[in-house]
Amino acid sequence: MTDLDPARLGDELMATTAALRRVVRRRLRPVVPGPALRGAQIEVLREVERRPGIGVAAVAAELRLAANSVSTLVNQLTDVGMLVRETDPDDRRAIRLQLTEAAARWLTDWRRERSALVRAGVAGLSGAEQEVIDRALPALRALLNQVEAMDLMEASNDE
Numbered sequence: 001m002t003d004l005d006p007a008r009l010g011d012e013l014m015a016t017t018a019a020l021r022r023v024v025r026r027r028l029r030p031v032v033p034g035p036a037l038r039g040a041q042i043e044v045l046r047e048v049e050r051r052p053g054i055g056v057a058a059v060a061a062e063l064r065l066a067a068n069s070v071s072t073l074v075n076q077l078t079d080v081g082m083l084v085r086e087t088d089p090d091d092r093r094a095i096r097l098q099l100t101e102a103a104a105r106w107l108t109d110w111r112r113e114r115s116a117l118v119r120a121g122v123a124g125l126s127g128a129e130q131e132v133i134d135r136a137l138p139a140l141r142a143l144l145n146q147v148e149a150m151d152l153m154e155a156s157n158d159e
Contacts, residue, residue, distance in 0.1 A: 034106045035080045044073045053096040
């Protein structure tokens with residue numbers, strides 16, 4: 001095996017995955033009814049879907065975003081009818097987030113269309129290219145775990 005440059009490999013990986021995500025979002029906008037949402041907005045919706053009643057601070061922590069950024073995203077999603085804020089019955093100062101029916105439908109449509117689009121893209125690759133992607137998935141998950149662990153180590157060093 002040849003020596004690989006981790007800096008080049010990391011840069012290429014991030015550029016390619018970011019471009020893939022942008023292309024997928026752009027291709028889905030005309031076929032998924034409803035508002036054209038950005039990636040961070042979709043991530044917030046997915047987190048609220050996963051944990052109905054979650055608060056803004058918890059979404060921010062889960063997505064590793066600043067609370068004020070998530071608050072802005074929540075305001076945007078509320079304005080377009082995708083989220084509802086409810087007062088926490090245990091703490092009147094806190095809010096809990098819920099998806100609207102429109103958001104639940106949007107996420108279902110988005111997942112279906114995203115799956116079909118990416119599946120068609122993968123199907124258009126050669127068998128060898130599909131195998132390379134399949135073999136790369138465990139390494140990509142390991143990279144994710146490695147970067148997440150680094151984030152946790154930095155947080156514990158800050159204390």
